[in-house]
Amino acid sequence: MPAAPLLSTRASLLEYAHPCDTLMELAEEYGPIFNTDILGLMQIVTTSPKHIQRVLATDFDNFEKGKTFQETMSSVLGVGVFNSDGEMWKFHRTMTRPFFSRDRISHFDLFDNHAQTVVAKMKGRFQMGVTVDFQDLIQRFTLDSATEFLFGKSVESLSGILPYPPSTPFGLQSHEKTQPEVFADAFLSALEVLHERGDEAWIWPLYEMFEDKTAAPMSIVNQFIQPIVDEAVKQRNEEKHGVREADDAQRDTLLGHLVRETNDPNVLKDEILNILIAGRDTTGGTLSVLVYFLCTNPLVCIRLREEVINSVGPVCRPTFEDIKGMKYLRAVINETMRLYPAVPVNIRTSIKETTFPSDDPEEKDIYVPAGTPVPYSVFIMHRRKDLWGPDAEQFDPLRFIDERHHRITKNPWIFLPFNAGPRICLGQQFAYNEMSFIIIRLLQAFEGFELDENMGGKFSPKLTLTIYASGGIWIKAKEAGEIEEV
Numbered sequence: 001m002p003a004a005p006l007l008s009t010r011a012s013l014l015e016y017a018h019p020c021d022t023l024m025e026l027a028e029e030y031g032p033i034f035n036t037d038i039l040g041l042m043q044i045v046t047t048s049p050k051h052i053q054r055v056l057a058t059d060f061d062n063f064e065k066g067k068t069f070q071e072t073m074s075s076v077l078g079v080g081v082f083n084s085d086g087e088m089w090k091f092h093r094t095m096t097r098p099f100f101s102r103d104r105i106s107h108f109d110l111f112d113n114h115a116q117t118v119v120a121k122m123k124g125r126f127q128m129g130v131t132v133d134f135q136d137l138i139q140r141f142t143l144d145s146a147t148e149f150l151f152g153k154s155v156e157s158l159s160g161i162l163p164y165p166p167s168t169p170f171g172l173q174s175h176e177k178t179q180p181e182v183f184a185d186a187f188l189s190a191l192e193v194l195h196e197r198g199d200e201a202w203i204w205p206l207y208e209m210f211e212d213k214t215a216a217p218m219s220i221v222n223q224f225i226q227p228i229v230d231e232a233v234k235q236r237n238e239e240k241h242g243v244r245e246a247d248d249a250q251r252d253t254l255l256g257h258l259v260r261e262t263n264d265p266n267v268l269k270d271e272i273l274n275i276l277i278a279g280r281d282t283t284g285g286t287l288s289v290l291v292y293f294l295c296t297n298p299l300v301c302i303r304l305r306e307e308v309i310n311s312v313g314p315v316c317r318p319t320f321e322d323i324k325g326m327k328y329l330r331a332v333i334n335e336t337m338r339l340y341p342a343v344p345v346n347i348r349t350s351i352k353e354t355t356f357p358s359d360d361p362e363e364k365d366i367y368v369p370a371g372t373p374v375p376y377s378v379f380i381m382h383r384r385k386d387l388w389g390p391d392a393e394q395f396d397p398l399r400f401i402d403e404r405h406h407r408i409t410k411n412p413w414i415f416l417p418f419n420a421g422p423r424i425c426l427g428q429q430f431a432y433n434e435m436s437f438i439i440i441r442l443l444q445a446f447e448g449f450e451l452d453e454n455m456g457g458k459f460s461p462k463l464t465l466t467i468y469a470s471g472g473i474w475i476k477a478k479e480a481g482e483i484e485e486v
């Protein structure tokens, strides 16, 4: 197995953790698998579909998230589904899974009010002649949709004042933040600390010897979540003792479903928070990058809009059946997640010693000792030219439709934005529905999108647990029908 140079300083760790540069260079130089030594800890980094299949599916029982990962994440994620292994993970997964039934995740009224607000806010700003940070806006949309789905009550972050572009006179003005904005900021700060800890590897506790850096933001997050959880537990107890009638609307939320499985407020809080992270940042990040691609690929945008108008019309609310039939829309979403998978790098740790098959049939199997961390990067795997062809770096949704699609049908393990195997994303269908819905609503309202000139045609991807654009994605758009009216 080729050995990459030791990555043992914080600076190189920082670069290493950034999915878009050093890791990519290492993969190019050393091939789809390489070992690295982070501060004395051997790990095997892989971008090979065969190994990822082993880790996630065929040898699932031998690979866990592991103690180091859990300890790093626990001050934010607790023991929720994202951050547990073994029986605790099974408990969370079994408890949560039935909620994600097809019926429930196809309730599009959940998204529509928030989608209408997004469109209205964008129109308002464009009429003032200023651009909008689409990432900020869409994170509010996914936060409001996720909290409504989880608690039955949206935090209404869309009701706050949107930021103005830094280049305008308004851009420097600050406004008093609303409660949902304070919550969202605190949430992001806590996630950033988790990312820093990942960069610092196993010595992160040294940097936090005197202070748990997640404590302050998590106290704000908890002040928001705890009363909602406590109220749900109280309500459920009253129902059980016949003091109040069962509340159907409450029962139809994830929290309402979970309180029927357990009344432990800590388990409930952890699970809700895990799913909030899972459900908000992933879809928000993907939608932001997707709209960036629509700005920079106007022909894709025209074709996608044609599909939207032909399938749903200019104003009707899209249905589940409409979305199912929209092949190009699905291809645009998939191509976005191929180039920018929301979770670009992930990790598992081997429990017992094992081997990985070599990608080269001439070479011996690769020995994986017990307790070896195995980071795997779908970000790099999705860009490997030997798997995706010489145009792997280009944004081209048609690769999910034309003959190139056979690459994926022949080997589905080359495309894993949602992971795979027993820990596959629980919200995959919800995410496709939510993302499709809002894109359709946007393309009904606007004819096309353009980047703010100040973005210089580019965005800077950054990583917390998921990918996001540093500095935002500032855009403008033309309202539908504007041309005809002129």
Ligand code: HEM
Binding pocket: 081, 082, 093, 275, 278, 279, 280, 282, 283, 286, 337, 341, 342, 343, 346, 417, 418, 419, 422, 423, 424, 425, 426, 427, 428, 430, 431
């Ligand atoms: C573009 C959208 C999304 C992407 C790309 C995505 C991707 C992923 C990935 C890669 C994992 C595996 C994480 C790991 O093993 O460490 C995961 C797990 C999970 N996702 Fe998603 N996700 C998305 C949206 C959602 C949504 C909207 C929800 C819920 C509302 C959700 C719920 C979950 C849950 C509960 C898990 C944990 C599964 C387990 O460990 O058993 N995801 N997701």
